[in-house]
C-alpha cells in the first residue's frame with residue numbers, strides 16, 4: 001500500500017510505499033526528507049496541504065519565540081519526534097510568523113499540540129508536556145503504537 005505525504009519543506013504531494021517510511025524517503029520535487037528525525041518548521045500553506053492529504057498522522061506544535069513554556073517544551077517535542085519516527089510526523093508552526101493560524105485553528109494558548117489524520121483534527125492539548133507524554137498522547141489519539149502497527 002502507498003501512503004500520501006506532503007513534503008514538509010515544499011508542500012509537494014508524494015506517494016511512499018508503506019514499508020519504505022523508515023527508509024528515509026525523499027521528496028520527489030525538492031529532495032527534502034519526507035520523514036524527518038526532528039520536528040520541521042512549516043509554513044501555514046504547507047501545513048494546510050499536509051493536513052489535507054497526509055495518510056500518516058501529523059503532529060503540530062504551535063509555538064512562538066516569546067513563549068517561555070514553548071521554548072521549554074521544544075527539546076521534549078524533538079525527543080518525541082525521534083521516538084515516533086515512522087509512525088507520525090512532527091512539525092512546528094511559528095504563530096508569530098503566521099498570525100492567521102490563531103483564528104484558523106482556534107488557538108487560545110500556546111504551546112498547543114494538534115494531531116491531524118485523514119484530513120481532520122483528531123486531538124489537541126495545550127501546555128507543556130514531556131516527550132513520553134507526547135508519545136503516549138499521539139499513540140492514544142492515532143490508535144497506533146510506537147511500532148506503527150494498528151492496535
Ligand SMILES: [Zn+2]
Pocket residue numbers: 007008009010011012027028029030031032
Ligand atoms: Zn519537497
